[in-house]
Amino acid sequence: MREFLAKLDTRPQTIGLFVSHSGYDDGALTVIRRSVATKTVVRFDRADIDNLFLHRTDLGDLFSEKLRDVYDHLFERDDQT
DSSP: OHHHHHHHHTSTTOEEEEEOTTOOOHHHHHHHHHHTTTOEEEEEOHHHHHHHHTSOOOHHHHHHHHHHHHHHHHHHHHHHO
């Protein structure tokens, strides 16, 4: 995850999409949470991949939903400070 986030450093105002079929461990989630102020990362996991291919969920809709979740988390964090 750190390597992926480092690649985003050279691309300001870029939204990263990280896809992991096996999910995300606590370490990866911590790294993402720490970078939320400077980087936007949308995470897809196995359930999202299944929804796309097995249930024919619209990619744009799923991405938008996940992106809203990222921003909701950011705003919740701002409200708590």
